[in-house]
Amino acid sequence: MRFPLSTACLVALLTAAPARALDHAPVHFFVRKGAPMGGDGLSWETAFRRPEQALVRATNGDEVWLTEGTWTPQRRTDPQDPRSVTFAVPSGVRLRGGFEGWEASADERLLGAAPTVLSGKLAGGQGSAYHVVTLGSATALQVAQGVVQASELDQLTVTGGRADTPGHQRGGGLLAEGGFLRMTDCVMEDNRAGMGGAAWLAGGTFRLRRCLLRWNDAADKGGALGIQAAVCHVGGSRLVDNSADRGGAVFVHSIATDALGGTPHVAFQSCVLSDNTARVGGAAFLQGSQSAGAGRAWFQSSTVAFNRATERSGGIHARVLTPMAAESHVHNSIVWFNEAPLDPELGGDHDLRASTVGDPSWTGSGVVSQDPRFVDGPARDLRLRWDSPCIDAGDNGLLPADLSDLDGDGFRGETLPRDVAGRRRVGGPSTQGLLGSTPGVLTDLGAHES
Secondary structure: OOOOHHHHHHHHHHHHOOOOOOOOOOOEEEEOOOOOOOOOOOOOOOOEOOHHHHHOOOOOOOEEEEEOEEEOOOOEOOOOOHHHEOEEEOOOOEEEEEEOOOOOOHHHOOOOOOOEEEEOEOOOOOOEOOOOEEEOOOOHHHHHHOOOOOEEEEOOEEEOOEEOEOOEOEOOOEEEEOOEEEEEOOEEEOOEEEEOOOEEEEOOEEEEEOOEEEOOEEEEEOOOEEEEOOEEEEEOOEEEOOEEEEOOOEEEEOEOOOOHHHOOOEEEEOOEEEOOEEEEOOOEEEEOEOOOOEOEEEEEOOEEEOOEEEEEOOOEEEOOOOOEOOEEEEEOOEEEOOEOOEOOOEEEOEEEEOOEEOOOOOOOEOOEOOOOOEEEOOOOEEEEOOOOOOOOOOOHHHOOEOOOOOOOOOOOOOEOOEOOOOOEOOOOOOOOOOOOOOOOOOOOOOOOOO
16 A cells, blocks of 8 residues: 555655755754844854744745753744644744854754753643744645755753643644654653654654653654654654553554665664553554554664553554554564563564564564573663673664765765664674674674674
8 A cells, every 4th residue: 555646745755755955045043042133043153042933034945043041932833822823833944942042054063062952841830832843834836846955953851841732732742743853862851742742753754872761651643743644753862751542652554565666654763762652552653554564663772671551462563453464573682571461562563583573473584482581681781791691683685775864974874873872783694884893793683782
């Protein structure tokens, strides 16, 4: 099965279209806490006082730099509703945090040294914003012409969104319906929604790398991520302590059955999914479909552990009771110590290869049921002990392409280069010829390379 034509064309173009020259020289807008009134935003000395001043001026290719501190949105999408405030990021604009207010290059930032928080918690007892951040959608014409760039959220903490009322029930932290978005070194925490507590990602292309999604909640689907008819690649990230009715961390729906050009539409690579809870699918729930496609996701070189479901599938649930059944693909991974009354580790249909699974009834090529021997499971140190049977137990041929560009070198065709802690993966052929392979050395199972 395939997407309807218009959606399929849009996704293909978002995935493949190269960016051409912009119609203007990219502009950097600067936003600094306590800046004098009347600045033009074109330097730190003349910085804007509010992010909205820059965002309403920024266009495709521009960047907005924020200094450390907590920023709360003030621009309403509904003049009568104080909760409609949001940071509206235009298509093709990069919103970057982590600056101290002197840097001339984004590379001069030290990760974590200048925390920049986008908070939906409003002052004066007005509650919380429905969506802390909303993403502008690229038009089909812009994408077809190849002039649109990826929007980006970089070194930001997004918190306090509450999409919990009729008409505003998706994406408490981030609402992105269409568009092309990268998220790098971001934290999304304490957001709530009916669906997609931290983020609702629909109808576009999304890449998350080195992100932390924790303490988010959805009343229905996807405590951290709700993914609908989208391309979404997540690399080197941690999804922990999220909750929902279905899919404690992740809910995936209506993804085309066959990946474009052999590339998975939804993939989690070198990721940790732990301590998430749900009624069904403690870590992830993959929803089948009536006609448009099936919920399919790849879990590659990842660890799915210590998740819990109160009814079924403590780890991953792939729904099969639909005309188009869902399916997960679990390669070079660890699925262990998950809990549920029925199907404690996995429920539904799963393609398992070169992995260790806590339920010995699951089989596949290279699939075993052996304790991974984490360094300290109760303390959630999920690195592998020196005597772990998961060391050198992987299949280098199953190491995937670096779909999220985890190492930030611009090459997405190379073999997955890093683990969740930034350590280099071992071996595996690379289409770019950059990593090569080390004879006799195999990759480890799970998110951590020893």
